[in-house]
Amino acid sequence: MTRVKGWLCASVCALLVLLNGCGGYKEDGTVIRLAHGLDTQHPVHQSLVYMNDVLKELSGGEMSLVIYSSGQVGSEREVLELIQIGSMGMTKVSASSLEAFVPQMKVFSLPYLFNDENHYWQTLESELGSELLDAGQPFLIKGLGYFDAGSRSFYTTSKKVTGPDDLSGLKVRVMSSQSAVEMVNTMGGSATPISWGELYTSLQQGIVDAAENNPPSFYFSKHYEVSKYFIVDEHTSIPDVIVIGTHVWNQLSEQQKSWLQEAMSKATAYQRKLWAESTAMSLQKVREAGVEVMEVDKGQFQDSVKPIYERIKGTPLESLVDRIRQLGGQS
Template identity: 30%
Template sequence: MISRRTLLGSGAVVAAGAGVATAQSAGRTTITAVDVHPTDYPTVEAVRWMGQEIERETSGRISFRIYPSGQLGTETDTVNLARFQVLDIARVYLGAVNNMFPATQPLALPYVFRDEAHMRRICDGAVGQAILHTFERRGLVGLAFYDSGFRSIYNARHPIHTPADMRDLKIRVPRSDIFIEMLDAMGANATPIPFGEVFTGLQTHLIDAAENNWATFQSTRQYEVARYWSQTDHCCAPEALLMSKARYDALSSADRDLIRAKARESVPVMRALWDEKQATARRTVLEAGVHFNQADTEAFHRAVGPMKQRWMRDETIATTVRRIDAHD
């Protein structure tokens, strides 16, 4: 198995680039795909389905090798590894990369989407496709958007009803300027640490809280150390499926078309798995005794309003948000 150390070691980038030509000259190609989520998570399963479909349609000439559970590093790590041809496909949450890719920032602002159906229509439509196209400026091909659900607050101390209840809470956020400003505006002490360190951070009281979706809360077992879930639904930023542009360009035109087609087809596969996972995860953590409450979302809307307006002074961001608002 490829280790993160092997990939990051001296000569790894050169070897990976050479591997493209070798695999193609031998008539077979292996696509490496990575994810920080566990092997049965909807995003991992969707990419696995995509790989199986491509392997079937090419009679085994193209196969996928998948590394789940953050084996090859954080989401930021894997995006950079894909940019430099060390690996091929990375599934990343936009909140983790929107400092690197500013075109994604409107999708990560608070309370941009009315519901998940609205988010899906935006990502599948002209706005989403235009944002995916911008990844090519930095060595990546945007293949598709996956769901990440609405995010809410969970913590180890007490229920959160209004932003006043966030005071003095150290809350984990992705390494994103938007998320840091958003949670600070809510009254918390935003603390950016890697995704893989959240459970330990909650357990050791390095942090008091985090924010995410039901599926992640359950699959990472963070509900065992954070026993209060407060439904704020403050963000619904999607996830992106990205491919190394150099690796993509090295494929034949027919193979590029096939990868794009199967990536698109994997989206409804992921969404069906996602809807089921969210419902199951919610039921699991509530049955385990996690305390649930509905937060005062209007109060949170008001708290983040000035922060959101500051970001919308950027006309590019404002234009995208207006297009999102106008979409049914």
């Protein structure tokens, strides 16, 4: 079924290419198509709409975005593949979903990598953060900037989890990311990759017992309707990345690139504010809906994933971790 959907998406977008050019095309100006999988009420979508408003203002209407939300073009991986062939211009994608295309992005999926939020943003705004955005260019994708995706925590349908031992026997939905699979399995759960669009039904029908994500995604997806517990263990802080295809980027003038980068910068600041507000609101709303939001001893979870860091010793990933720890004042 997934292959059929992917083929249909590619066929539709290929038709759009024939009619209008690549993911960026010209009518009265330069229009870039951007697809993502989130609801229109999600702060990421709202920030992309804001980015479009800023871009139009900066360019005097010469540039704009057409935004396809709610997964109508396909999954994150499918949209990335469409970008690579030039059928889509831009997308919002989790850094975890980029792993298959940009191996260096695996570093963000390592659990308990950052000391705190300041360390997280210090890393994203550093030279290393810029290097990682550019690392996908050999694979025909370029990162424009980062959006906050908060910290990911577990939520369960019926079993209360207070420590990693409680994950034993639970089927936990994860993204299509080898790092996410390894983390959950190392903690003692049974990692089960399932697409985001199928997760509500999978939780409802018991195909999986748990999942993990940030509070706004938990709330806006309505997963709180079928999950009784939200466990604030904050195991990973994986940014979202705004990506553009090099097919489109290389066609832009230097002025157009400057407008797009400035719109990206302003949208990032706007999204960080929205994200903080949305996180607080989401936790309040799910509590009101009857979900038990539980603070837990993160030390137990941190101890459970130490083998992951042992396994990356001597690999290129270890050097990235060292650089990130140095930014946070760790030796």
